[in-house]
Amino acid sequence: MRLHPLTALAVAGATAVVTTAVASWPVSIAVALAAAVVAMRARVGKRVMPAAALILVPLCLSLLVVHGLFFPEGRIVLAQWGPARITAEGLEFALDLASRTAACVLVLLVFSFTVSVPDLVSALAARKFPPQFGFVLASTLTLAPAIAARLDRIRQAQEARGLVLRGGPVSRFAALRLQMVPLVMGLIDDAGSRAQALDARGFGAAGPRTSYRAIEDPPGQRLFRAIALILAAVAVAARLWVSWPAGASL
Amino acid sequence: MSSPLTLPNAGPAAARKRRILEILGAAAIAGTYIFLVLTQPEDIANGPASFSALIALGGFLLGAVLLIVAVLPGLPTSTVVLIPVALVLNVVLGQLMGSSGLPFYIDSVGTVLIAVLAGPAAGAATGALGSIVWSFFNPTVLPFAAGAALIGFLAGLAARSGMFRRFYLAPVAGFVTGILAGVVSAPIAAFVFGGTAGIGTGAIVSAFRAMGDTLLAAITKQALISDPMDKAIVFVIAALLVYALPRRATYQFPFVRRFRVLAGRTPVPAEADAAGA
Numbered sequence: 019m020r021l022h023p024l025t026a027l028a029v030a031g032a033t034a035v036v037t038t039a040v041a042s043w044p045v046s047i048a049v050a051l052a053a054a055v056v057a058m059r060a061r062v063g064k065r066v067m068p069a070a071a072l073i074l075v076p077l078c079l080s081l082l083v084v085h086g087l088f089f090p091e092g093r094i095v096l097a098q099w100g101p102a103r104i105t106a107e108g109l110e111f112a113l114d115l116a117s118r119t120a121a122c123v124l125v126l127l128v129f130s131f132t133v134s135v136p137d138l139v140s141a142l143a144a145r146k147f148p149p150q151f152g153f154v155l156a157s158t159l160t161l162a163p164a165i166a167a168r169l170d171r172i173r174q175a176q177e178a179r180g181l182v183l184r185g186g187p188v189s190r191f192a193a194l195r196l197q198m199v200p201l202v203m204g205l206i207d208d209a210g211s212r213a214q215a216l217d218a219r220g221f222g223a224a225g226p227r228t229s230y231r232a233i234e235d236p237p238g239q240r241l242f243r244a245i246a247l248i249l250a251a252v253a254v255a256a257r258l259w260v261s262w263p264a265g266a267s268l
Numbered sequence: 269m270s271s272p273l274t275l276p277n278a279g280p281a282a283a284r285k286r287r288i289l290e291i292l293g294a295a296a297i298a299g300t301y302i303f304l305v306l307t308q309p310e311d312i313a314n315g316p317a318s319f320s321a322l323i324a325l326g327g328f329l330l331g332a333v334l335l336i337v338a339v340l341p342g343l344p345t346s347t348v349v350l351i352p353v354a355l356v357l358n359v360v361l362g363q364l365m366g367s368s369g370l371p372f373y374i375d376s377v378g379t380v381l382i383a384v385l386a387g388p389a390a391g392a393a394t395g396a397l398g399s400i401v402w403s404f405f406n407p408t409v410l411p412f413a414a415g416a417a418l419i420g421f422l423a424g425l426a427a428r429s430g431m432f433r434r435f436y437l438a439p440v441a442g443f444v445t446g447i448l449a450g451v452v453s454a455p456i457a458a459f460v461f462g463g464t465a466g467i468g469t470g471a472i473v474s475a476f477r478a479m480g481d482t483l484l485a486a487i488t489k490q491a492l493i494s495d496p497m498d499k500a501i502v503f504v505i506a507a508l509l510v511y512a513l514p515r516r517a518t519y520q521f522p523f524v525r526r527f528r529v530l531a532g533r534t535p536v537p538a539e540a541d542a543a544g545a
Contacts, residue, residue, distance in 0.1 A: 198361060
């Protein structure tokens with residue numbers, strides 16, 4: 019059975035929200051491991067893991083340095099050199115936040131690497147989302163490789179005319195300008211003609227639209243989606259109820 | 269009279285509804301920020317600020333989505349088509365700057381470019397949409413959608429008030445934008461992630477923490493050191509790109525023509541040109 023894109027989105031979003039609301043590192047690590055297993059089962063593990071590592075490794079290192087060494091609120095001091103002190107509270111805080119972020123990032127990456135973007139776009143359009151949103155989402159994801167290839171061609175053309183990246187900041191900046199200006203100029207020109215073509219086909223018009231792509235939305239999944247969203251709402255409400263700051267009376 | 273061959277125009281009621289959504293979106297972002305600063309946890313050692321994280325995520329994302337829903341349907345097609353281009357440019361130009369060995373972190377050239385060419389509303393929508401679209405590859409940018417929208421909005425305001433007519437005014441506008449955007453994004457970095465993603469910025473935060481600042485204060489101060497400089501550079505690059513474009517390209521945008529965003533004489537319209545020839 020194929021998952022409706024909105025079901026997958028609701029599950030991923032609800033998982034991330036519940037993990038944030040629960041805020042305990044064993045739960046976060048369990049969620050992160052579960053997301054990794056799902057990624058492996060869905061055969062996107064080889065793409066999700068490097069992407070997640072690229073995001074999480076610098077963040078975790080930074081958290082470890084900031085909270086591991088400097089945590090003025092900490093009381094249990096494990097070691098101390100001058101102004102830097104390793105405190106148990108600081109390490110626990112770093113672990114809490116790193117595991118929570120890791121869980122959320124992995125869950126959302128599994129969603130975005132498994133979802134079919136055309137399906138997601140038509141599912142959103144069927145729910146009265148502005149059609150321009152679907153256009154921007156799908157168009158960005160298809161334009162990215164095309165623009166990268168175009169930049170490569172511009173660089174080759176400029177290198178054929180003698181562009182060399184070297185020297186101080188000024189000459190480097192001049193070389194950058196030689197690549198950026200033709201790229202931006204060409205893209206804005208292209209966008210102008212694309213706008214005319216889209217307008218001629220009624221893109222900017224108000225009113226209902228029909229979709230070429232019909233996506234099955236079985237009632238079982240609708241119910242599942244509703245339950246996931248209610249669970250997330252309950253988790254948020256419980257967290258707000260438990261730790262509403264005493265001083266706030268808004 | 270509407271003939272069956274033409275599509276109906278959106279009425280004033282739809283425009284009013286969009287205006288209300290726009291105001292609600294901006295109010296959600298501003299309200300969330302004020303609430304977070306007023307209720308920031310006294311002692312973060314008691315837990316990972318889960319309450320503040322949920323409020324920050326919810327309020328800022330709601331504001332960003334409201335802004336998108338309000339602004340996007342009202343934009344002309346020529347602007348909507350430019351948004352994906354700007355989003356890719358944000359990333360491609362950032363990587364290009366990185367590969368050139370210049371020590372800057374630049375990720376919003378495309379957003380500022382759109383704001384200069386198409387106005388504050390388009391800039392805000394581009395900023396917010398950019399965060400949502402790129403969260404497909406890096407979910408940690410999603411919570412910063414409100415800050416990105418603010419950058420686009422302020423860049424558009426700067427362009428409307430003529431800051432891009434003179435080359436030396438652009439970095440000033442960028443500096444001010446950086447201050448505001450940094451301050452608004454700091455609660456996200458503090459409460460949702462507990463820090464910043466870079467080792468260099470992390471070192472600055474550590475220094476302020478070592479002096480006994482709260483986490484929010486330390487990250488806000490770090491943002492006030494890094495962001496204004498970064499945005500000043502971004503505004504300069506966007507200004508250089510806009511100046512380098514031929515007038516045929518820039519003056520096709522009604523916003524540029526109406527508010528005389530760029531210095532110099534407005535080119536003669538094509539019809540008048542043809543009549544004169």
